[in-house]
Amino acid sequence: MNARTMKTLVSLACAALVLALPLRVQAQGAIGTVVTLTGYFLNAASLTPVEANYAVYDSQGKKVGQSFRSSATDGYLQTGLKAGQTYTIRVEDPRYFRQEFAIDIPATSKYLELSKDFVVRPMEAGRKIKVTPVPFDVKKSALKTGAEDDLADLVRVLTMNPGANIEIVCFPDAEGTADASQKISQARAEALKAHFASKGVSAARISIKAVTTVDPLDPPPIRPTAKGKRYVGPVYLVITKV
Amino acid sequence: MLVVLAACAVSTWAQQRSYTASTIGKHADEVLGVFVNDANTMVATCSLDETIKLWSLPDGKELRTLTGHTAQVNNVSFSGDDKQLASASSDRTIRVWDVQTGKVLQTMRGHTADVIGVYYSPVEGSQLIASTSFDKTVKIWDANLGVEAKTLRGHTMQTNNVAYSYDGKFIASCSDDRTVMIWSTDLTKKDPIMTLTGHTAPVLTALYSFDSKYLATADERGVVKIWSMPSGELVRSMNAHTDLVQDVAFAEDNKTLVTGSLDKSVKMWDLTTGQNVMTQNVGTEVWSLDVTSNAGIIILGCADGSVRVLKEAGSEAGRTNRGGR
Numbered sequence: 001m002n003a004r005t006m007k008t009l010v011s012l013a014c015a016a017l018v019l020a021l022p023l024r025v026q027a028q029g030a031i032g033t034v035v036t037l038t039g040y041f042l043n044a045a046s047l048t049p050v051e052a053n054y055a056v057y058d059s060q061g062k063k064v065g066q067s068f069r070s071s072a073t074d075g076y077l078q079t080g081l082k083a084g085q086t087y088t089i090r091v092e093d094p095r096y097f098r099q100e101f102a103i104d105i106p107a108t109s110k111y112l113e114l115s116k117d118f119v120v121r122p123m124e125a126g127r128k129i130k131v132t133p134v135p136f137d138v139k140k141s142a143l144k145t146g147a148e149d150d151l152a153d154l155v156r157v158l159t160m161n162p163g164a165n166i167e168i169v170c171f172p173d174a175e176g177t178a179d180a181s182q183k184i185s186q187a188r189a190e191a192l193k194a195h196f197a198s199k200g201v202s203a204a205r206i207s208i209k210a211v212t213t214v215d216p217l218d219p220p221p222i223r224p225t226a227k228g229k230r231y232v233g234p235v236y237l238v239i240t241k242v
Numbered sequence: 243m244l245v246v247l248a249a250c251a252v253s254t255w256a257q258q259r260s261y262t263a264s265t266i267g268k269h270a271d272e273v274l275g276v277f278v279n280d281a282n283t284m285v286a287t288c289s290l291d292e293t294i295k296l297w298s299l300p301d302g303k304e305l306r307t308l309t310g311h312t313a314q315v316n317n318v319s320f321s322g323d324d325k326q327l328a329s330a331s332s333d334r335t336i337r338v339w340d341v342q343t344g345k346v347l348q349t350m351r352g353h354t355a356d357v358i359g360v361y362y363s364p365v366e367g368s369q370l371i372a373s374t375s376f377d378k379t380v381k382i383w384d385a386n387l388g389v390e391a392k393t394l395r396g397h398t399m400q401t402n403n404v405a406y407s408y409d410g411k412f413i414a415s416c417s418d419d420r421t422v423m424i425w426s427t428d429l430t431k432k433d434p435i436m437t438l439t440g441h442t443a444p445v446l447t448a449l450y451s452f453d454s455k456y457l458a459t460a461d462e463r464g465v466v467k468i469w470s471m472p473s474g475e476l477v478r479s480m481n482a483h484t485d486l487v488q489d490v491a492f493a494e495d496n497k498t499l500v501t502g503s504l505d506k507s508v509k510m511w512d513l514t515t516g517q518n519v520m521t522q523n524v525g526t527e528v529w530s531l532d533v534t535s536n537a538g539i540i541i542l543g544c545a546d547g548s549v550r551v552l553k554e555a556g557s558e559a560g561r562t563n564r565g566g567r
Contacts, residue, residue, distance in 0.1 A: 137313050137332055139271065139290060145313055145333040146355070224504045226402065226446050226462060226486060227274045227529060228316055228332060228358045228376065 033083040035105050039116040040075040041091075044129065049075025052120050053093040059086045067092060077118075083108045089118065096120040098160040121157065123164065123242045129154075131192075131235040138173055138230040141187030143195055151192075154237070155199040165205045165241035168192050171215040171233035178212045185210035185233065192235065207240065259510060259520045261540065261552035266302030269295065273543030275317040276489070276530040279324040280364075284341070285532065285541045286327055287549050288315035294329055295549070296341065300539055302551055306344045310337060317403070317530075319362040319371070326385065328371045330360035336373050338385045348388035353377050359403035359447075363427070365410035370427070372413050374401035380415045380425065394425050396434045403447040407454040412472065414457055416445035422459050424474065436474045440467060446488050451496040456513065458499055460487035466501055468513055478516050482509060489530040493537035500540055502528035508540060508552065522552060 041052040051072040056064040056079060064087065070077040081087055084107035091099045101118055121129060131154065135147035143151075158166070170188040172181035189208035197203040214220055220231045269289035278285045278299065288294045294308040294315055313332035320327055326347065327339045336357055338348040350371075359374035362385075369386040380394040380401055399418035406413055406427070412435070413425045422438040422445055425431075443462040450457055450471065457469040464483030469476055483503035491500045498519075499511045504527040510520035527545035540552040 140313070224485060224527065226444070226488060228314075228356050228402075229400075 033109055033112070034080040035083050035108065036111075036113045037077075037079045037081055037103065037105075037116065038113060039077055039118060041070040041077060042075060042117055042119050044119045044121045045127065047119070050120065051075060052091055052096055052118075054118075055090050055092050056081070057088045057090060081105050083112070091118070091120050093120075095123060097123050097157050097164065099157055100160070123161070123239070125239055125242050127239045128169075129237045129239070131237060134232040134235055135192065136188055136232055136235070138232050139184070141184055141191055143191055148195070151195065155196060155201065158196060158201045158205075159199070162202075162205075163242065164239060165207070167207045167209055167238040167240050169209045169211060169236040169238055171211045171218075171235070172213075173231060173233045174220055175214055181212040182210050185212065188233075188235065209238075259554055261520065261522060261554050263522065263524070263550060263552050264302075265548045265550050266297060267295070267304050267549050269293065269547045269549070271547055272529060272545045273547060273549055274314065274529050276532045276541050276543040276549075277318045277320055277327075278532040278534055278541060279320045279341075280322065281324055282534045284320075284324070286318045286320065287530075287541075287543050288318045288329055289543075289547070290314040291547075292331075294318055294327070294339070296327075296344075297541075297549065299534065299541075300553075302549075308339055308344050310346050310349075311335070313356075316356070316358045317360045319360050321362045321385075322364045322366045322368060326362070328360045328362050328385065330357040330373055332356040334375075336360055336371060336383060338371070338388075348385055350383050350385075350388055350390070352381060352383075352390045352393075353379070355400070359401070359415075361405050361413075363406050363410060364408050365406075368410065372404045372406060372415075374404045374415055374417075376400040378417075380404055380413065380423075382413075382427075382429065392429050392432070394423075394432060394434070396423055396437075397421070399444075402445065405449045407450040407471070408452050409454040411454070412450075414448040414450065414459075416448045416459055418444040420445060420461075422448050422457070422469075424457075424472070435472075438469055438474055438476075440476060440479070441465065446486060447490055449490050449492060451492045452494050453496045456492075456496065458490045458492065460490050460501065462486040464503055464505065466490065466499070466511075468499075478513065480511065480516060482511070483507065485527075489528075489532075489543075491531055491533045491537075491540075493533055494535040495537075498537050500531060500533050500537060502531040502542060504528070504545075508542060510537065524550065 043050045053069050055067045087103045089101040137144045168189045170185040193206045215234045218234045270291035272290040275288040285297050292311050296305040311331040315331045317330045329337050336350045353375040355376035357375045361372045363370040371383045382392040384391045397417040401417045404415045416422045420441045423434040424436045441461045445461045448459045457471050460466045466480045466482040468478040483505045485505035487503045497513045502508045508522045530543035533540050538554045542550040
C-alpha cells in the first residue's frame with residue numbers, strides 16, 4: 001500500500017466520521033453514498049501547487065466537519081462528500097483571497113471519485129493578476145460581448161474580500177502615439193472600473209492606470225494574426241492594499 | 243529555336259491581365275469582409291467599425307450603411323436571390339438583413355464565441371445559413387425561422403470560415419486545427435464526409451468553384467491549396483503569398499482564382515497551369531476580396547479602412563453570360 005492509497009483510506013475514514021452525524025439524523029434506513037473529491041490547490045500566478053486552508057459548506061450554508069488544509073508538499077486535497085448534494089469549498093486562509101467554489105456531487109449509489117483543481121489568488125500587496133481572456137475587442141474600449149461572464153469570478157473575489165484594493169492597469173493594442181494609447185487604455189480601465197462598481201465593488205477601492213506603451217511582458221506578436229484573433233492589449237489587476 | 247521561344251514569350255504575355263486600382267470609399271476602420279451579389283450589381287463590405295456597407299457595381303457608389311452589430315463584423319454573404327444579407331460578428335450573433343430596406347430580419351444567437359464565417363446557401367429559395375465560430379463548431383441556421391437547425395462538431399480548434407458548394411450539396415469548413423472538413427447539407431447527417439489534411443498552418447478560408455468541382459483553401463502561411471471535389475484529391479498547392487491569406491475568390495470560368503493577403507498584394511492564378519497571371523501591390527494589407535463573375539472587377543477590403551476596386555479595361559459589366567451565385 002503506497003502513501004497516496006494510505007492517505008486516501010485515512011481521508012475516507014475521516015470523511016465518514018465527518019458525515020456520520022448528519023447521515024444518522026437524516027436517514028434511519030439508508031446510508032448515503034460517499035463520493036471522494038480529490039484535487040489540488042494551485043497558485044493563480046504560477047499554477048504551482050500550494051498549501052491552503054479551506055472549509056466545506058453544504059447547500060444550507062452549514063459547515064461540514066472542521067476546516068481542512070491541502071497538502072503542504074503538493075497542494076493535494078481529498079474530501080468525502082455525499083452523493084446528490086451541492087457543496088461550497090471556501091478558501092479560508094489569510095495568505096489567499098477568500099474564494100468559493102461550488103461543487104455539485106452527482107447522485108450515485110456506486111463508489112465515485114471526482115477530481116477538481118482550485119486556483120487560489122495570493123493576498124499580497126503588489127501582486128499582479130492578469131485578466132484573461134482580455135475583456136475587450138481590438139481597438140475597442142467597451143466591454144466585449146460575453147465579458148461579463150468571464151469577469152464574474154473576479155467580481156466574486158472582489159466582493160468577498162472587501163479589505164482589498166486594486167489598481168486596474170491597461171496596455172494598448174499596438175505601438176502608437178502616446179495620446180491615442182492613453183485614450184484607449186484610460187477608456188478601457190474606466191469601463192472595467194465601472195463594471196466592477198456596477199456589480200457591487202466600491203469604486204473607492206479601485207484606482208486605474210492607463211499605460212501608453214505596449215506590455216513588455218506580453219508584447220504584440222511580430223507576425224500579423226488572422227481577423228478575430230488579433231492581439232489585444234493586456235489588462236491586469238494589481239493588489240494595492242490587503 | 244528563336245521562333246519557338248518568341249511564341250512562348252507571346253503566349254505568356256497574352257495570359258497577363260492588367261487592372262487599374264481606385265478607392266471607392268472608406269469604413270471608419272479595417273474592412274474585414276467583402277461579398278459580391280449574384281447579379282453583380284452590388285457588393286457588401288463589413289468592418290471592425292461594426293457596420294456593413296452596400297455599394298453599387300460597377301460604379302462603386304455607397305448605397306447604405308447597416309448598423310446594429312455591437313462588435314466587429316467579420317464576414318457577410320448574400321442569399322441566392324440577393325434579397326437578403328447575412329453577417330457574422332464578434333458580438334456572437336448572425337444577423338439577417340433585408341437588402342432593400344436595410345432592416346434586420348433576424349438576429350440569431352447560439353454560438354458561444356466570436357462568429358467568424360457566414361455563408362448563405364446559394365440554392366435559390368433556400369434560407370439556410372452556415373456559420374463558423376471560435377467555439378469550434380459549425381452551425382446551420384434557418385433564416386426564415388431565425389433558429390439553429392444543426393450544429394456540426396468535429397473540429398478540435400476554432401473554426402475560421404465556411405462555404406457552401408454551389409450545387410448546395412456540401413459545406414466546407416476550415417479551422418485552426420489545420421484541417422478542412424466537408425459536411426453534407428442533409429440536416430439528418432452530423433458527421434463530416436471527409437477531412438482534408440495537408441495544410442501546415444491554421445486554415446483561414448475555404449471556397450468552392452462555381453461548378454462545385456474545386457475547393458480552394460488558404461492558410462496562415464500564405465499557402466493556397468486546390469482540391470478536386472467531391473473526391474478530395476489535392477490538385478495543386480501554391481506558395482501564393484508571403485503572409486497570411488484571409489480570402490480568395492473564384493471567377494465563373496472555374497479556373498481563375500484571386501487571392502489577397504496581409505503581404506499587401508492581390509494575385510490572380512490560372513488553376514489549370516498554376517501560373518500567376520496578375521500581381522498587384524496594393525500598399526496596404528488586404529483582409530478580404532471578391533470578384534464579379536468574370537473577374538473583371540476585383541473589390542478589396544483593406545486594413546486602412548478603404549474599399550478599393552481593381553478594374554480590367556473593358557470589363558465594366560462585370561459578368562459574361564451567366565450568374566455565378
